Amino acid sequence: MTGPPEIFVAKDIQDLSRNAATEFVRLAQRSVEAAGRFVVALSGGSTPKATYSLLASAELGSRVPWTQTHFFWGDERCVPPDHPDSNYRMAYESLLSKVPVPAENIHRIEGEREPEAAAAAYERTIRDFFRLGVSSWPRFDLIFLGLGDDGHTASLFPGAAARQETRRLVVATYVEKLKTHRITLTLPALNRAANICFLVVGENKAPMVRKALREKSAQLPAAQIAPVDGRLAWFLDEAAASALHG
Numbered sequence: 488m489t490g491p492p493e494i495f496v497a498k499d500i501q502d503l504s505r506n507a508a509t510e511f512v513r514l515a516q517r518s519v520e521a522a523g524r525f526v527v528a529l530s531g532g533s534t535p536k537a538t539y540s541l542l543a544s545a546e547l548g549s550r551v552p553w554t555q556t557h558f559f560w561g562d563e564r565c566v567p568p569d570h571p572d573s574n575y576r577m578a579y580e581s582l583l584s585k586v587p588v589p590a591e592n593i594h595r596i597e598g599e600r601e602p603e604a605a606a607a608a609y610e611r612t613i614r615d616f617f618r619l620g621v622s623s624w625p626r627f628d629l630i631f632l633g634l635g636d637d638g639h640t641a642s643l644f645p646g647a648a649a650r651q652e653t654r655r656l657v658v659a660t661y662v663e664k665l666k667t668h669r670i671t672l673t674l675p676a677l678n679r680a681a682n683i684c685f686l687v688v689g690e691n692k693a694p695m696v697r698k699a700l701r702e703k704s705a706q707l708p709a710a711q712i713a714p715v716d717g718r719l720a721w722f723l724d725e726a727a728a729s730a731l732h733g
């Protein structure tokens with residue numbers, strides 16, 4: 488990882504979302520200028536929704552090169568795309584249905600399929616998109632991540648075998664505590680990104696933010712996020728950052 492994580496503390500989720508959306512616009516413009524495309528993997532959960540909605544606004548959306556932007560996901564629930572729990576549905580409703588992204592630029596995880604087949608299909612999609620060789624890794628321009636109050640990120644949960652994966656880009660993982668399967672990018676795939684931005688709000692996340700940033704607790708999947716050759720930034724609200732001091 489090139490340098491320590493950058494930490495941006497915002498007053499509240501509105502302030503954090505503006506910071507995160509502005510960062511998205513900055514990276515999109517820079518990536519398209521440098522390489523003619525911007526390849527982003529979105530996070531699921533609830534925190535990023537306000538950021539996605541801001542990106543759909545005229546003020547910020549008018550500055551994004553949508554036709555050269557490609558959307559992937561860091562993880563997905565094993566549900567159909569129109570299911571209330573679908574990460575794709577959340578992004579579609581808050582952003583993708585409101586901006587001129589070409590349909591062929593949206594590379595969702597097929598959560599409706601049998602988990603192993605969905606993981607294999609998504610890995611193939613990524614390998615084909617990045618034109619990867621057998622032992623190569625994708626370099627996403629930006630990956631948004633969230634943090635669970637147990638320290639999980641994407642769908643890499645504490646104690647899960649998926650955290651040990653070193654070869655595959657994508658795995659299906661059974662999450663015992665949720666009694667459900669998930670599809671997730673693996674740590675090596677995540678850590679090849681050029682920019683990784685955590686978006687975390689709420690006092691309930693403060694202990695895990697401290698463990699990840701200060702104690703670097705190896706048991707925490709979020710603490711294992713360390714770009715090999717890239718930039719890591721944490722966008723926090725004051726409540727989520729409240730255990731970092733002292």
Ligand code: 6PG
Nearest residue numbers: 531532533534633634635640641
């Ligand atoms: C998911 C996410 C997951 C999420 C965290 C935080 O599919 O749910 O990928 O890693 O980011 O659980 O979720 P909240 O933003 O809802 O707190």
